[in-house]
Amino acid sequence: MKATCPECYFEFEIDDNVMRGEIIECGDCGVELEVIDIKKDQAVLQKAESEDEDWGE
Amino acid sequence: MEFAMVCNKLSWEEKSILDAAKSRGVKVNVILNTSYYANLMKDNVSTELVLQRSLSYVRGLFITAILESFGHTVINSYKTSELCGNKLLTSLALIKAGIPTPKTYCAFTDESALEALNEVGYPAVIKPVIGSWGRMVALLKDQDFAKAILEEREVMGDIFQKIYYFQEYVFKPARNMKQYLRRDKVSRDFRVFTIGDEVIAMMGRHEMEGDWRSTATRGARTESIEVTPEIRELALKAAKVVEGDILGIDVLEGDQLMVNEINHVSGFQALANTTGIDVGGRIVDYLIKKMKK
Numbered sequence: 001m002k003a004t005c006p007e008c009y010f011e012f013e014i015d016d017n018v019m020r021g022e023i024i025e026c027g028d029c030g031v032e033l034e035v036i037d038i039k040k041d042q043a044v045l046q047k048a049e050s051e052d053e054d055w056g057e
Numbered sequence: 058m059e060f061a062m063v064c065n066k067l068s069w070e071e072k073s074i075l076d077a078a079k080s081r082g083v084k085v086n087v088i089l090n091t092s093y094y095a096n097l098m099k100d101n102v103s104t105e106l107v108l109q110r111s112l113s114y115v116r117g118l119f120i121t122a123i124l125e126s127f128g129h130t131v132i133n134s135y136k137t138s139e140l141c142g143n144k145l146l147t148s149l150a151l152i153k154a155g156i157p158t159p160k161t162y163c164a165f166t167d168e169s170a171l172e173a174l175n176e177v178g179y180p181a182v183i184k185p186v187i188g189s190w191g192r193m194v195a196l197l198k199d200q201d202f203a204k205a206i207l208e209e210r211e212v213m214g215d216i217f218q219k220i221y222y223f224q225e226y227v228f229k230p231a232r233n234m235k236q237y238l239r240r241d242k243v244s245r246d247f248r249v250f251t252i253g254d255e256v257i258a259m260m261g262r263h264e265m266e267g268d269w270r271s272t273a274t275r276g277a278r279t280e281s282i283e284v285t286p287e288i289r290e291l292a293l294k295a296a297k298v299v300e301g302d303i304l305g306i307d308v309l310e311g312d313q314l315m316v317n318e319i320n321h322v323s324g325f326q327a328l329a330n331t332t333g334i335d336v337g338g339r340i341v342d343y344l345i346k347k348m349k350k
Binding site for chain 2: 019020021022023034036048049051052053054055056057
């Protein structure tokens with residue numbers, strides 16, 4: 001499946017079984033990206049949420 | 058069979074739960090809390106059982122409140138999440154139940170915090186009441202350092218940073234002469250994972266080089282350890298106090314075993330990799346049992 005990094009516009013291929021909510025790393029600029037939508041053979045990405053003060057596990 | 062899972066994103070843990078569910082023929086309705094919204098008059102979640110895996114404490118707590126108000130069974134419950142997500146409330150619950158825990162104080166101004174610290178003694182540990190992964194946790198070695206940290210917290214603006222929560226620093230016993238000679242303490246604590254009334258796995262976490270914290274997500278070295286009867290009893294007692302279904306319980310080994318913190322949305326990647334136990338699978342098996350009831 002195709003994807004484009006919204007930060008550096010690098011175009012790359014990701015696993016076809018990718019799901020909404022998965023976090024992937026841009027192969028070029030290294031930024032963490034979240035899959036927010038899947039349209040046909042294209043995954044829509046946005047920069048992943050950064051850690052907030054109340055995050056934890 | 059189907060359950061819902063609320064999360065910020067699909068991290069390693071959530072993916073392992075999804076894989077385990079798939080292999081057992083169970084459907085999972087993934088609800089991302091980043092895109093979730095609720096009409097408080099109308100339930101829009103179709104499954105009875107919900108697994109709460111939100112990394113964000115506040116989001117998770119409020120979504121759990123909403124879902125419970127519609128009659129869903131949420132694991133962990135609002136009560137458990139509130140008690141475990143707030144360290145002050147965890148301490149109060151543990152102390153009330155007579156479970157050994159480090160000596161803990163709290164104060165609400167920097168002046169009273171310094172007085173409290175004189176009673177706790179140095180070194181002491183300061184922690185935010187809400188938060189995890191060792192974030193903003195500091196080891197106060199002396200009064201000068203404490204003053205600097207408190208001054209910083211006073212100007213940070215966040216109301217929760219001005220709730221000063223302190224604990225004694227628990228010195229762990231040396232295990233052999235080499236360790237004893239190297240320093241007077243050996244920092245190791247335990248992460249004990251409980252599901253229902255079972256301890257399913259446990260690991261030791263070692264202090265990192267150049268960092269006194271032993272948080273696995275920050276790179277602490279971990280080791281698989283067999284669960285002892287004492288730790289099993291202590292962890293299950295603590296789990297009962299907070300009425301938790303699935304918990305990561307932090308146990309310190311000082312002069313006696315002590316429960317330090319209880320995590321209601323516990324990470325388990327390091328635990329699964331260290332112990333070889335299929336934690337995601339055990340979680341799904343527990344949920345299946347709940348759904349059959």
